[in-house]
Amino acid sequence: MDGGAAAIGLKGCRRVRGAQIRHLLDAKACFLFDCDGVIWHGEQAVPGAPRVVHALLRRGKGVFFVTNNCTRPRETYVRKFRRLGFTGVRREHIFSSSYCAALYLRDVAQVRGGGVFVVGCEGMREELREAGVPYLQEEADVPGATIYDCALSAGVKAVLVGHDDQFTFLKLAKASCYLRDPDCLFLATDSDPWHPLKDGRILPGSGCLTAALEVATGRKATVIGKPSRFMFECISSQFTGVDPAQCLMVGDRLETDMLFGSNCGLDTMLTLTGVSQLEDAEEYSRSEQSTKQCFVPDYVVDTIADFLPAFEELD
Template sequence: MAGAMRRHGCRRLLGTHLKDLLYTKHCVLFDCDGVIWNDEKAVVGAPEVVSLLKKHGKSVFFVTNNCTRPRDSYLHKFSRLGFSEIVQSDVLSSAYCSAVYLRDVAKVQDKVYVIGCDGVYTELHEAGVPVVGKEPDVPGATIYDCPLDSDVKAVLVGYDDKLNFLKLAKACCYLQDPDCLFLATDRDPWHPRPRGRVSPGTGSLVAALETAAGRKATVIGKPSRFMFECIASQFGVDPAHTVMVGDRLETDILFGWNCGVDTVLTLTGVSTLEQAQGYRDSPAPEEAACVPNYVVDTVADFLPALNEERKENPAN
């Protein structure tokens, strides 16, 4: 399969080929950042693409590793940027899926120590998962004298722009217990910021804690399969009739490979066509999984095929 992907990956998706692909797919998974919006600006044509897909009866889901906001906040952003008919069940963030994992898979009834932002805390709270970690530390407290909660049986690491040494040290102490679960929302190493700047991602925080604790985290978000399993279990989605559209090779495209779905790389975000072609031509077998089946400049490239199908089927 790897060889086939190398020979046929990175195929430009235009015209009839794009129309044929959309005809065979009943479910479309989109990443958000870099795919349908960049910061506070929708990618041109993205709201129309999502609307037309839904009008054509396609199931549309948004799978994002961005754990900084809860799902209801995502709904406000979708509305603010011109996307209509988006409901909460369409959105699966790594924060939400981490809460689902802790509640339904791990069935954690004790407390979870969280390194993360409000999006993680909100989703855990709404799932009924008891958490600690948001409480302000006593001024001047150190790992030598700060209190630790004996009821903590899991550590969850997400994006945290207020990370400090004491938070890492507390998590490391909890993880000395081999029965304490160690979870991460995602492994994204960095995130693009305006004016060409970047910020460390959750993956960099997880790597620090893995080094300190001598343990590996179970990752909930992409490229792990769990986000797709959440969709498949609730909505009966078939991988053979699903396509993943993303902008990051090592996250979105690898996620599609892991889930057995076709993948489309859009060039409005992190990864470039040259990087995708480099993976395709690389002799390293592990890089084959990061090669997209197809490439588009932008999700707006879907519009001609969707509009053509609408003309042929005016009842849609």
């Protein structure tokens, strides 16, 4: 075994480049990418990312995008990929937490009558509509309405929580009432605590709203998105031959993306263009707590553009 292959065999927060990445490209059949912080920042593609995705697809690799961003339906993602210069990305390649939540409600929970109370955005409702999952069509509350006098619907089968920039105390109170029924499912698109914005600002994530409802009800939500395994199960159920041993998960957040890969039996790669940095990964690697070892990536690159020289060598 040459030096590059030997380095690939040594796991645990290892920087890889050149020949080492080339061995990974040979060894892996499927590549799973987070979106924000990995292949784009807002409306700017990470330099080189469109070429990397195109090169993987041209070589017949399975390429999937796994995102906890529940605000957009998949069709909107397709348009964004095109707008940012990514070619060949189809809707079936995209697995968002809102899409997977709709699949869970339709295929696993098999919600039929009643409906789903949504604490979330229109993108979540659009995925539910497309999947044929009934949800409450709530009219605007009367000004000044409170939980003491507002209308509550009968037969609610599930409460689904995601990102909601129109979140109100009344929504929290209504969801809490529905979840007093032990047969009412409690689902969350994801548990992300926050997302980075410009100038050091942050946007509170879906996990904040879920935590509020967990405290109010004394119940724990079933999380659909990363780091739950369900998102990978959606991929493997729709695409035959997706072997965890031949998959690489590439992400920028240790507590979400790397843990997701670990939970699913995938090799993991941290790219340093997003939330987590090498120092964070090294700190986890030194921890004696076994749970924190699951946050440690197998490999580290500065950016997924580091793949490009390996493609040139293979051509």
